[in-house]
Amino acid sequence: xxxxxxxxxxxxxxxxxxxxxxxxxxxxxxxxxxxxxxxxxxxxxxxxxxxxxxxxxxxxxxxxxxxxxxxxxxxxxxxxxxxxxxxxxxxxxxxxxxxxxxxxxxxxxxxxxxxxxxxxxxxxxxxxxxxxxxxxxxxxxxxxxxxxxxxxxxxxxxxxxxxxxxxxxxxxxxx
Amino acid sequence: xxxxxxxxxxxxxxxxxxxxxxxxxxxxxxxxxxxxxxxxxxxxxxxxxxxxxxxxxxxxxxxxxxxxxxxxxxxxxxxxxxxxxxxxxxxxxxxxxxxxxxxxxxxxxxxxxxxxxxxxxxxxxxxxxxxxxxxxxxxxxxxxxxxxxxxxxxxxxxxxxxxxxxxxxxxxxxx
DNA sequence: TTTATCTGTTTACAAGTGTAGACCCTTTGC
DNA sequence: GCAAAGGGTCTACACTTGTAAACAGATAAA
Numbered sequence: 001x002x003x004x005x006x007x008x009x010x011x012x013x014x015x016x017x018x019x020x021x022x023x024x025x026x027x028x029x030x031x032x033x034x035x036x037x038x039x040x041x042x043x044x045x046x047x048x049x050x051x052x053x054x055x056x057x058x059x060x061x062x063x064x065x066x067x068x069x070x071x072x073x074x075x076x077x078x079x080x081x082x083x084x085x086x087x088x089x090x091x092x093x094x095x096x097x098x099x100x101x102x103x104x105x106x107x108x109x110x111x112x113x114x115x116x117x118x119x120x121x122x123x124x125x126x127x128x129x130x131x132x133x134x135x136x137x138x139x140x141x142x143x144x145x146x147x148x149x150x151x152x153x154x155x156x157x158x159x160x161x162x163x164x165x166x167x168x169x170x171x172x173x174x175x
Numbered sequence: 176x177x178x179x180x181x182x183x184x185x186x187x188x189x190x191x192x193x194x195x196x197x198x199x200x201x202x203x204x205x206x207x208x209x210x211x212x213x214x215x216x217x218x219x220x221x222x223x224x225x226x227x228x229x230x231x232x233x234x235x236x237x238x239x240x241x242x243x244x245x246x247x248x249x250x251x252x253x254x255x256x257x258x259x260x261x262x263x264x265x266x267x268x269x270x271x272x273x274x275x276x277x278x279x280x281x282x283x284x285x286x287x288x289x290x291x292x293x294x295x296x297x298x299x300x301x302x303x304x305x306x307x308x309x310x311x312x313x314x315x316x317x318x319x320x321x322x323x324x325x326x327x328x329x330x331x332x333x334x335x336x337x338x339x340x341x342x343x344x345x346x347x348x349x350x
Numbered sequence: 351t352t353t354a355t356c357t358g359t360t361t362a363c364a365a366g367t368g369t370a371g372a373c374c375c376t377t378t379g380c
Numbered sequence: 381g382c383a384a385a386g387g388g389t390c391t392a393c394a395c396t397t398g399t400a401a402a403c404a405g406a407t408a409a410a
Contacts, residue, residue: 036369067370068369068371101297112305121312123279126279128320133331145317154309154311251396
């Protein structure tokens, strides 16, 4: 035997109560990546296929995590379907099961899903203000904006209250 | 007595283990707003001062929550410092303790904090693509971008691996 | 005044998350 | 061949989040 997955069979189909927003991109329909887990995902995305040991080494250089903690997180990520573990010569090699971009986009979109529609624009502006973007991205964004402008509405109503429930008292748009 | 806070003294200073990222904006230094909690916060932000009963009515029109659930969430939000409860004639009136924009910005910035610096630009582009912005916001953003362009770097390195640890194997920028 | 109702406070409980020790098997060094 | 080391899996445990019932005090209705 040389490359057969001998250890870990993963994929536990356990029914869960909480109805988290189902993942948008084609990939795994499971829970989201938690803050701690992001750290590990980034290492894997950036390194390509990488063995546990190396992940531990890299992770410990940024976080005060015990080896155990990292192993647990890796297992969870695998169960959730974000990582794929392949056993080779009695060691596990991890690979990302979802593209980094998709994961990022999903996370961002999900966050924006619970923001007031009326104010999403400001939130985006805030991001552009605080985050550094490279020139090429700015160019892309400028193009995109120019396009968007054509069909953009003049105003967007606040959708924080159920339909017709604001009765002119909306502290935002007075709807 | 007419407007003294008779019920609920709130503010429980319990020490907690997990070190969540401390809130950036001047406001409360506590845990973040959870998805379910956002729903309620939006109602309060939009309605200004509002009594429990009304929040319950509004909330139940969007989510299948029991009265009890909503009350629990409100209490938690108050404890976390996102809402302020004032007792008047034996009823609690809630007010937002943090501006909506700050909360949104904090949430967005926090999310972006665990994304690869190199790819934050794409994530923002994705947002602009998927979210609808009104014309005026687009204009603002365009101005902002024009400014930003002046000092924007040509490239941004991937910072997913600890410094100097990528050894030319970074699957992204080959750093 | 007696009771039903409103509303706030307590308690509950399962699942998720942060964090990590314990255990177990295999490979390797002596 | 036996002990140490390496690496995978189990178990643990406190805290958070989603959800809600139970309980208590006050007030309004009968």
